[in-house]
Amino acid sequence: MTDLSVLDLVPVRSDQTSGDAVRASLDLARVADELGLTRYWVAEHHNMPAVAATNPPVLIAMIAGATERIRVGSGGMMLPNHAPLVVAEQFALLEAAHPGRIDLGIGRAPGTDPVTSWALRHGAGGVSDEAVSRFPEYVDDLLAMMDAGGVGIAVQGRTHELHATPRATSVPVPWLLGSSDYSARLAGEKGLPYVFAHHFSGQGTAEALELYRSTFRPSALLAEPRTFLTLNVVVAPSEEEARRRALPNQLTMLALRTGRPLAAQELVEEAEKHELTAQEQHVVDAMSERWVVGDPAGARARVEELAASYGVDEVMLHPVAGAHVGTEPGTAPTREETLRLLAA
Numbered sequence: 001m002t003d004l005s006v007l008d009l010v011p012v013r014s015d016q017t018s019g020d021a022v023r024a025s026l027d028l029a030r031v032a033d034e035l036g037l038t039r040y041w042v043a044e045h046h047n048m049p050a051v052a053a054t055n056p057p058v059l060i061a062m063i064a065g066a067t068e069r070i071r072v073g074s075g076g077m078m079l080p081n082h083a084p085l086v087v088a089e090q091f092a093l094l095e096a097a098h099p100g101r102i103d104l105g106i107g108r109a110p111g112t113d114p115v116t117s118w119a120l121r122h123g124a125g126g127v128s129d130e131a132v133s134r135f136p137e138y139v140d141d142l143l144a145m146m147d148a149g150g151v152g153i154a155v156q157g158r159t160h161e162l163h164a165t166p167r168a169t170s171v172p173v174p175w176l177l178g179s180s181d182y183s184a185r186l187a188g189e190k191g192l193p194y195v196f197a198h199h200f201s202g203q204g205t206a207e208a209l210e211l212y213r214s215t216f217r218p219s220a221l222l223a224e225p226r227t228f229l230t231l232n233v234v235v236a237p238s239e240e241e242a243r244r245r246a247l248p249n250q251l252t253m254l255a256l257r258t259g260r261p262l263a264a265q266e267l268v269e270e271a272e273k274h275e276l277t278a279q280e281q282h283v284v285d286a287m288s289e290r291w292v293v294g295d296p297a298g299a300r301a302r303v304e305e306l307a308a309s310y311g312v313d314e315v316m317l318h319p320v321a322g323a324h325v326g327t328e329p330g331t332a333p334t335r336e337e338t339l340r341l342l343a344a
Helices: 018-034 056-066 084-097 114-120 129-133 135-146 181-190 205-215 239-258 278-288 296-310 333-343
Strands: 003-008 039-042 071-078 102-107 151-155 158-162 173-178 194-196 227-235 292-294 314-319
Touching: 003 018, 003 333, 018 039, 018 056, 018 333, 039 056, 039 102, 056 071, 056 084, 071 084, 071 173, 084 102, 084 135, 102 135, 135 173, 135 181, 173 181, 181 194, 181 205, 194 205, 194 227, 205 227, 205 296, 227 239, 227 296, 227 333, 239 278, 239 292, 292 296, 296 314, 296 333, 314 333
Parallel strands: 003 039, 003 314, 039 071, 071 102, 102 173, 173 194, 227 292, 227 314
Antiparallel strands: 151 158
16 A cells, blocks of 8 residues: 655635634644654745645644654745755754654745745845755755754855754755756755655656656665655545535636636635636646545545556645535644545
8 A cells, every 4th residue: 555645735715714724734634643644744835825834844843743653844845935054953953853753845946926035035136046046055055054963164264063953863854846857857866855746737747757766866865766746635425525625726726827816715615606617627627637536445546546657655645625614614624534535
């Protein structure tokens, strides 16, 4: 059986506050821990009405503190938004508090709009071309700074010793994330674990994974390629109900893909009132072909089929089931049911 993990964007529904959304995600993480799933990752997105995952280190601390054994990490930290030392300090401290349980997934995209990118860097040029072009250097700096023995930084002819945390005994496991061949090649060359954003892109996955595997060079961290597959998943007792629950997230993604204003995610009954044009339905159908939406038996079979097709032994589920009218705001029972039905 393929190992299962979770990716969480901490979605905010039309009936929720940000606090409600966080409480629902903490409950979801406890369910994943209880079910014996492998890892639980949170994303980094900014200035989006339907996403409360703005600060992965804060969320990771909360989730790791609310769970017992599951690995917790970022999917991912968008490195051009941050100084490498800040990220190194955050994750070194998380690893010190929860040894052996922290993953550091690193991405190159901004995860937001240009204005918010500018604000993230105190107005210092936003996520500039220079920050993106220096991404490989930033990755090296970040990994060196987290080393338990510290790192020497050469400044004005002198070497200064730098430790991300004073007495580290272990370090987080780093992963490179991407939705193009850039990070696949970089991860292969640096001998790092790699994940392609199949749940978001859905195209070019096989090519990216093949590029990663073919360019992989063994490193002190990893002897052979390591990757997994990310999937948007909705599972319900019946396929018909699963399709209903998928609709709110489909409409959110439709707005994102067509440049419409974003809003909090609608409830199932709200989403069902929309009448899509033929072109809109085509976009939704094309996206949904790459999702796993169905009853428990059909969904599990599809997950296993995709895992075998892409040659992975772990699948990270992005549970996107919408909630019904009357759901308690601080809960996400349909997302929890997706995990329970797949893991049963």
